[in-house]
Amino acid sequence: GAGVSQSPRYKVAKRGQDVALRCDPISGHVSLFWYQQALGQGPEFLTYFQNEAQLDKSGLPSDRFFAERPEGSVSTLKIQRTQQEDSAVYLCASSLWGVSGANVLTFGAGSRLTVL
Amino acid sequence: DQQVKQNSPSLSVQEGRISILNCDYTNSMFDYFLWYKKYPAEGPTFLISISSIKDKNEDGRFTVFLNKSAKHLSLHIVPSQPGDSAVYFCAAGGPNAGNMLTFGGGTRLMVKP
Numbered sequence: 001g002a003g004v005s006q007s008p009r010y011k012v013a014k015r016g017q018d019v020a021l022r023c024d025p026i027s028g029h030v031s032l033f034w035y036q037q038a039l040g041q042g043p044e045f046l047t048y049f050q051n052e053a054q055l056d057k058s059g060l061p062s063d064r065f066f067a068e069r070p071e072g073s074v075s076t077l078k079i080q081r082t083q084q085e086d087s088a089v090y091l092c093a094s095s096l097w098g099v100s101g102a103n104v105l106t107f108g109a110g111s112r113l114t115v116l
Numbered sequence: 117d118q119q120v121k122q123n124s125p126s127l128s129v130q131e132g133r134i135s136i137l138n139c140d141y142t143n144s145m146f147d148y149f150l151w152y153k154k155y156p157a158e159g160p161t162f163l164i165s166i167s168s169i170k171d172k173n174e175d176g177r178f179t180v181f182l183n184k185s186a187k188h189l190s191l192h193i194v195p196s197q198p199g200d201s202a203v204y205f206c207a208a209g210g211p212n213a214g215n216m217l218t219f220g221g222g223t224r225l226m227v228k229p
Contacts, residue, residue, distance in 0.1 A: 004159070033216060033217075035219075040125075040221075041221050041222070042120075042122075042205050042219035042220050042221045042222050043160070043205070043219045044219070045216045045217070045218065048216055056216065059216075091159055091160070093159075104150070104162045104165065105162070105217060106162070107152075107159030107160045107161070108159050109157065109158050109159045110159055
């Protein structure tokens with residue numbers, strides 16, 4: 001596709017449920033990032049993939065958060081046993097190659113998660 | 117520890133006037149800086165960037181200024197248009213700064229007709 005596609009756009013989960021958020025990056029983009037954006041704040045880094053390798057997961061807030069990109073294209077962010085503080089917009093972004101130079105990330109529209 | 121800060125949560129300007137959005141950073145390892153614009157229910161879209169070896173970059177109505185000694189950058193929009201009304205995020209990154217972009221909290225710009 002022409003842009004980064006994320007699904008679902010909206011997800012309501014009961015506390016304790018598991019959720020999975022999908023990201024389809026721009027075709028051919030090597031790097032893929034997940035960010036979390038709480039209401040009224042800027043995006044905060046969660047994790048970064050280069051192809052299928054997860055090179056940085058330092059931003060994942062707890063071991064309930066897990067991300068994968070098994071074939072180096074589509075990525076899934078999984079949140080186990082959701083808590084109310086997980087409510088946020090989860091943004092996926094991709095870039096052509098690596099992080100050197102002016103790394104222009106192209107973002108998807110995000111998946112808004114609400115945990116009741 | 118916020119490495120990128122946008123101290124003004126909102127800014128209101130009249131159509132045709134200049135909008136100036138400010139951003140401060142603390143990490144001296146950042147070597148490039150970007151501005152993103154975000155409309156409601158959409159993802160952030162890239163607007164303009166600047167490398168740390170420059171102090172100014174211009175693209176049409178948008179100019180970004182970088183003051184490395186003050187660890188400060190600003191985005192100037194002139195003339196401002198109602199369609200510029202959005203949330204603007206400053207972001208910074210570099211291969212020696214964790215290999216990701218670090219974002220500020222955003223400034224909501226409202227351009228009044």
